[in-house]
Amino acid sequence: MISSAEPLSDENRKLIQQAFGVPPRNNYGCSEGGVMGYECNHGRMHINADWVIFEPVDANHKPIPAGQLSDRTLITNLANRVMPIIRYELGDRVTLLPEKCDCGITLPLIKVEGRTDEILRFNSSSGQLVPVLPLALWSVVKETPGVLRFQAIQTAPAELKIRLDAKQSEECDAVWKRVYVNACDYLTQQGLGNVTILRAEELPMRDPKSGKFRNVWAEKF
Ligand SMILES: [Zn+2]
Numbered sequence: 001m002i003s004s005a006e007p008l009s010d011e012n013r014k015l016i017q018q019a020f021g022v023p024p025r026n027n028y029g030c031s032e033g034g035v036m037g038y039e040c041n042h043g044r045m046h047i048n049a050d051w052v053i054f055e056p057v058d059a060n061h062k063p064i065p066a067g068q069l070s071d072r073t074l075i076t077n078l079a080n081r082v083m084p085i086i087r088y089e090l091g092d093r094v095t096l097l098p099e100k101c102d103c104g105i106t107l108p109l110i111k112v113e114g115r116t117d118e119i120l121r122f123n124s125s126s127g128q129l130v131p132v133l134p135l136a137l138w139s140v141v142k143e144t145p146g147v148l149r150f151q152a153i154q155t156a157p158a159e160l161k162i163r164l165d166a167k168q169s170e171e172c173d174a175v176w177k178r179v180y181v182n183a184c185d186y187l188t189q190q191g192l193g194n195v196t197i198l199r200a201e202e203l204p205m206r207d208p209k210s211g212k213f214r215n216v217w218a219e220k221f
Helices: 010-020 134-142 169-189
Strands: 025-030 034-039 045-047 052-057 072-077 088-090 092-097 109-115 120-123 129-132 147-156 159-166 196-199 216-218
Touching (some): 120 216, 129 134, 134 147, 134 216, 159 169, 169 196
Antiparallel strands (some): 045 109
């Protein structure tokens, strides 16, 4: 079982293992870079450094040293001789790890954290812009008991709309109350007690154009 194109959560990893009886291997790739990384049998992501030059950088394209989280990533594809891809910017935030992997493969290790353009930025009551990482919000909602699926969408500078689907449909209202309290608590801890949290009338759904199911994003407003 090989997973690609979307982050593989621990939860999905467990589900796939249960359903198919084999552990899934995660790939890391994109259209411009091809398969840039793959997971070894120690469960760590190695970069295909002979295929792609991989440069973790800050917002000004200055190199980020190993061990520190980058703001974005530049890739140069060494295999595509038809369409040159040179220092192409990916919004992916990654950490290049300084250590070697015990599996014996000497290709560098990375951790992929997500995309810069997915970070939500809310206005606090003092007018400050406060970043909220999608993964943090994802954990808060997804780990609320009774939640089957959800989508959290920033719809205004201080407004978050949540689409919710409960494991037991008759418990949806009770689950919503828990989600609401947890999301409020979390945002308040970030200094964002002023953010309004709304319950969407519609259920979570795939993006009609891409067909992808996203959990957290910001609408243009
Ligand atoms: Zn390894």
